[in-house]
Amino acid sequence: MLPSQRSKKKFHHKSKNGCSNCKRRKVKCDELQPRCTNCTRFHLECQYDIHPVVPASSLAAAPIAPVKPGRGRPRKNWSSQAQDSSLRSHFQSEPRESPQSPETELNMAQAELLRQFIIFTGPNLGGSDDPNHPIVQFWSRDATLLAASYPYLLHLCLSLAAYHLAFLASNNSLKRSRYIALAKDHFSVGLIQTNEALTQIDASNCGSLSLSLARGTRLIRQLFEEKVLFSGLTEALGSGKAPPDDPRPTYICEGFARVDWTVSVGKLRDLIVSDALPRNDVFVRSLETLTNIYEATFGSEDGCIRCPLHYKMVLIWVYMMEDTFIDCLQTKDPVALLLLAYYAPLVQTVKRAWFLHDWADHILLVCKNQRCYEGLPSKTIRIMLPLGFAPELIDQAQVNSQNYQLKDEAAQNNMVSNLHQLETPGNLDKSTTDLRAKSHDIDKHWRDENEHELQHEWLGCKLVHILETVPEKWSAIWSSYAYKQRLATIPIDVGPSRLLWRGSLIKTRPAASSCYKTNPFDSPLKCNAVEAKWTQSMFHANLPESISSALYANNSCLPPGAQGYSKTVGCHLGGYPSYVVNATSDEQIALAVKWASERNIRIVVKGTGHDLCGRSSGAHSLSIWTRHMQRVKFDPNWIVPGTNKTDTVLIAASGLTYGDAVGHALKHGHVIVSGNDATVGLGGHIQGGGHGPLSSTFGLAADNIYQVRVVTTQGHIVTADTTQNQDLLWAIRGGGAGQYGIVTEYVLKAYPAPSVIETGFAISPRGNTSAAYEATWNAFSELLRLLPDLMDAGLAGAAVVQGNHKAGISISQGFYAFNKSQTATKNLAQMAIDRVHAFTGNDSSILSVVASNTTVYPTYKGFFEALNAGGSNQAGAYSMPSSRLLGRRETSEISQKRLISYLKRMLTNPDPEGSGMVVIGLQGGPGPANTPRSMQGALLPAWRSTYLHTMSYSLTLDTTLTPAETLAKGARDLNDSKEKLWQEWAPDTGAYMNEANPYNPSFKKDFYGVFYSRLLAVKEKYDPTQSLWVLSGVGSDAWDYSLDTGKLCRRI
Structure with missing residues (x-):
């Protein structure tokens, strides 16, 4: 076709308010946000110079809106993925009830934000400049792993990253506008999805939903305006219009009587002001904030409600906690705990917006049962609370410094009286001052002990961190684990998913559960089979949780006829681990132990469970079960590290029994130093020394280790021999099992089989x-x-x-x-x-x-x-x-x-x-x-x-x-x-x-x-986290373990 014969290009009006891509291409933009139709079609980042407000419904529908045929063609530098119309973004408007993998790769804008979150925004949320600090690693890695499985959480993470970039681009209005637009888009979609998912909360998604309310104290203080921070709460609670005959908002009128709170708060103020300790100014400021919230919630003495949107003030108090005040809570300062207790009635008024039920009662219970003071006299602090809370005694009982065993939690039955029963405010005990003075003496020790503590920065979960427990009603979803210095509660579902652990995570189901009514743990084994095989070592070796010496597992769920069996005791998890990793690879173990150690969850190691001292089991622990690590190889010409010599060895995985290992060596005419019992596993036997028939001739089993492969609790897979990690090899050669790392493979010297x-x-x-x-x-x-x-x-x-x-x-x-x-x-x-x-x-x-x-x-x-x-x-x-x-x-x-x-x-x-x-x-x-x-x-x-x-x-x-x-x-x-x-x-x-x-x-x-x-x-x-604890192990005397409760607590 000659140039003169070309048809004229159809004229298009330029879009003044369209996205930058359509402007650059000079095509009409339908201005649908957060992505226009053209950008949606080609999977492109949609940018607007001016971002008008659009309804939430439009934002939710945009990512999966029907794609209209667009005009024009993509430029050369556009992504090749845009050519495939079948590709869809995994940012869907509908929430998923369970974790799923992303369906496609991220587009460029999303990838940019994700990179920003992992490298800069996430670590910034941790509040520490140390990249190896657990909370920094938590935000930069674990939060991202969850976000990859839960779209609503990914949207919110990307929103945070976009706000962060907007803050950093404060001198560039174009970039700032662009990032704010992206942040609002992701925030809107993520919020809608989160609200939908909250109606279907269960054990599979409670961790991600808690994290969806995540925030970083410093970052959010700098970036979020109040209307952004509380837009979800405004949507959930409504405008708060009050009925004509009552000046208070509807959500206050329903079920809450007007009470006089000023007397008890005034007495608390007098106590704080009269105390001359150096942190008074912190408590005074915190109390002033609480006073304002009380006044906004319940009215002043003249009965006037001054703030109809008091719920904002209630929830923002968590954000406004000063770092010094948080330190006081973590060091269990009695006055800080009192202030927190006075926060409980305010939490009750916004219970519809709080992410867990019964938190008002729970805050009071924790304040009441706090027993973390060493050497403090037994005293009581009497607090009187508004809203009809009955008087509660906060016992600061003296605890033996050598025993942190917590008492029976039957006190939970006396948490709080009926909310509608009003009590006259009482006096605060002046002994608070004495307790505070003594608490200052142990401040430094507490700080030193909590240096590596995982500090979850969640709204609500921040109080989980401070209070260290969750309501009893949530025990089925939130599991308790032995934590440094205390018993802490961590939602196990926040960790790597079962998919990431390659389906290896097993929830403990005691074998003899089938011998009890209703089979409480759903054991797949028949009771008569369990009874018949209970005394056989290999029966226990081939079960993920069971050990030969059940006495050290608190006789948990014994079958009838077994020594120690009691029908009245019943079947319970007791001293068994909460979960078991059925390990088949080093990488699998590395991921599991790294996850557990970063959360200070106790780790135990079981091969066959023969340990006579119960060291292959432990309550509230994550067990690494190596039984199915079965690699074995005979090598007659193995090169000895650091030399030019060779020797005959057996390379054996730690899950083998001696029957397996010796049998394989004998096929090649050789033997290794082993125990007498063929059912005993290599792991614990070798690392404890390992005697047997041949030990008087060739030395103990530990004397015949050339090399080991070990997974440390930090998730490192290392080889230890005479040329590398020599100290670790030295320790494993007889220094005790299950203490320094998880040994997955041994290289053992082999000898010609004797007559x-x-x-x-x-x-x-x-x-x-x-x-x-x-x-x-x-x-x-x-x-x-x-x-x-x-x-x-x-x-x-x-x-x-x-x-x-x-x-x-x-x-x-x-x-x-x-x-x-x-x-x-x-x-x-x-x-x-x-x-x-x-x-x-x-x-x-x-x-x-x-x-x-x-x-x-x-x-x-x-x-x-x-x-x-x-x-x-x-x-x-x-x-x-x-x-x-x-x-x-x-x-x-x-x-x-x-x-x-x-x-x-x-x-x-x-x-x-x-x-x-x-x-x-x-x-x-x-x-x-x-x-x-x-x-x-x-x-x-x-x-x-x-x-x-x-x-x-x-x-x-x-x-x-x-x-x-x-x-x-x-x-x-x-x-x-x-x-x-x-x-x-x-x-x-x-x-x-x-x-x-x-x-x-x-x-x-x-x-x-x-x-x-x-x-x-x-x-x-x-x-370094001392996650591997065994009875009479190295460093074990620094801890106390209660077989009755399964609680492992550090001595001070």
């Missing part, structure tokens, strides 16, 4: 005479003196001794030897028999010594299978062990008389007619002593000179008591008998922490020895 010879003998009294009984004690003492020599000669094994000091004892001694001939092994055992006979005068009439058959196992596989032939059926037993490591100094090098006296006390039962049992493991000796220095770690140093691991089971626990009472009484009995014996007999050795009295008062010395302080430094480095 095994097994033999032994039995000793018992012959006849019921005192001479026969005494002969058994003499035989036992001589055997004990001989065992170190036998172990140096290559024997291992164990002895089981039963009886009491009155009737003598019976001894069953088993030996096994590796890669020895049958003759050599039998000769060593016969030498022991001859020595025992000789020491007792070779009098077979009073002593029976019978040799057992000798068994030859050509392969280690047959021997290991024989060890486990009977299965593991020790779960659910009521027992508390006490143990000691013994070397030559404690056996061969003391007098026979003294040794016999110790042995008799060792087998003494508190019941005069009862008998005791002792298991003596030949698990020390050459193996631990000869471990190369390069392979040694934090294992208790006494192991290097230990031969015998001696465990006493002479304590019978009382099954009629509660679990907490049972353990407390058992601990007292052990500490008064066995622990005193050990300290007298072997004061310089210690105990194997995996099989010891967990309530040993000397656990630091006996479990960790001289390494304790160094281990504490490692823990503080890799678990």
Whole structure:
């Protein structure tokens, strides 16, 4: 076509009020906001130089308005996504009831605002310049994660970011107008969606809805005008027109009588003014604000209501709290708590606008039950409140500085009297002044302890942070967790969604729930199956929450017939974790523990749950269950870090049992140092030291770790070996399990599988005479003196001794030897028999010594299978062990008389007619002593000179008591008998922490020895939030744990 033949371009009138895109393209703009039809069609940012006010309905409908065919074509620099008319923005006007993923990518304007929120606006909301501060990380990361799933929250976050940019662009009117327009658009749509979602609040969205009311104190004070801040409340509460016969607004008239508030507020003012402490000015200003709100709400003495929109003033008081006043609340200053209590009646008047029900009652309850003062005298502060609140006593009870266990919360039944019952205002107790003066003495300590506290900056949730709890009615949605210094409440739904945790989050459902009426926790297992398998270790190992020693889980939900079962107790969550992460990858664990530690939620680690001291479970905790981490690989040429040497290793995930790991190694003709029980998992056994059949030959399991992979509570996945994170490797080599991080993989030294010879003998009294009984004690003492020599000669094994000091004892001694001939092994055992006979005068009439058959196992596989032939059926037993490591100094090098006296006390039962049992493991000796220095770690140093691991089971626990009472009484009995014996007999050795009295008062010395302080430094480095707490663990003495309530509280 020639130029002269071209048709004339159709004329368009320029749009003076249209968006900038349409002006630039010179096409007609229909000026529909927040995005015109043309921009909606091409998914473009719609900008207006002048932003006229439009109805909320138009704003809501705009994002999904029908798209009309537009004229013109996109320019070259327009997004290629605009060519696809099927793409729609995920900013929908209709709220979603549950989290969903965004449907498309953000457009450029939205991406700009999201970047601004993540990098600048969000961190600014935290009120700290430290980018690693928990609240800063919360706003910059966690809030964004939720926003990605809840569109209304995303709109509000982008609105905040736009207001922030408008504030920063104050010198550029065009940019400022543009950002204000964007902010209003997002704010309007987000508010409409939030209001709709509020009508359908449940456990799935309560966290995001709470966060939708989010604000940052400093930022909002600078940016938000009152009409913007309270536009949603105005819409919700209406204009507040009062009936003609009453000057007050309708929402005050309904159900609230006119009362005289001036007397009690006046007495509070007199108290504050008369006090000369330095923060009086803060309290005076706060009280003046409250007085104005009271006057606006209930009228002055002349009965005049001066502010018909009082609800603005009520809610804005939260925003107007000075930082110093917030500090006073957080340090539990009594006067600050009184002022907060006086705020409660005002909250009641705006309950329709408050985001949680019953907050007025709740504020009073928390003020009443606040017991966080150390060393303060027991006093009461009597407060009289308007609105018919009955007089409430705020007890500032003295609390033992070593015990923060909160009392029974039955006081909740006496919260507040009927709102319509009026009481005459009373006097404020002058003892408030004394309490305040003493509270100043602990200010600095409180500040230091709360340095890493997560400070939720939410409207309403700000009071959650200050008050530390939520109303009882919301306990089903808001779960309680052990928090630093106190019991805090965090909505678990605020955290990463189940989708982000890849569907691994399991809500705890005790297996035996099916044995109770209505199956309260909806257990999928049949009761008869639970009853039949309750004593089997693998049954508990394969359940996410269950552990073998249910006593340490407060006997929570036991099946009928189990030890400790009581029908009247019923089924409850008790000492089990609230949620379990079924971990299958390091990344999964990293995300979960980072989320939990940042919220100071206790983390526990369970592999198979064999721990005899209950360290693989904990109330109100998040449990990391590693059972399904099953990676295993045999590598005969693994390069040792930092060297050019190779070695044979087994690379094993922590969820494996020894049956799995040893079985895999044996397929390649090798073995690893393992426990005797094939059902025991690697994790806790190895990190606690880990003895077994091969430990006297090759050292303990911890001595055979080349490398580990660990997930720290900060969410870091690290490798620890001799070239990197050496301190962490050192700690994991015997410094205790579940304390420094979650070990997900071990690289273990492997050895060629040996042949095994097994033999032994039995000793018992012959006849019921005192001479026969005494002969058994003499035989036992001589055997004990001989065992170190036998172990140096290559024997291992164990002895089981039963009886009491009155009737003598019976001894069953088993030996096994590796890669020895049958003759050599039998000769060593016969030498022991001859020595025992000789020491007792070779009098077979009073002593029976019978040799057992000798068994030859050509392969280690047959021997290991024989060890486990009977299965593991020790779960659910009521027992508390006490143990000691013994070397030559404690056996061969003391007098026979003294040794016999110790042995008799060792087998003494508190019941005069009862008998005791002792298991003596030949698990020390050459193996631990000869471990190369390069392979040694934090294992208790006494192991290097230990031969015998001696465990006493002479304590019978009382099954009629509660679990907490049972353990407390058992601990007292052990500490008064066995622990005193050990300290007298072997004061310089210690105990194997995996099989010891967990309530040993000397656990630091006996479990960790001289390494304790160094281990504490490692823990503080890799678990700075102390989220990993275990009984008798490193740093555990800084906390108190109540088995009855599950509350974990820091000591001060």
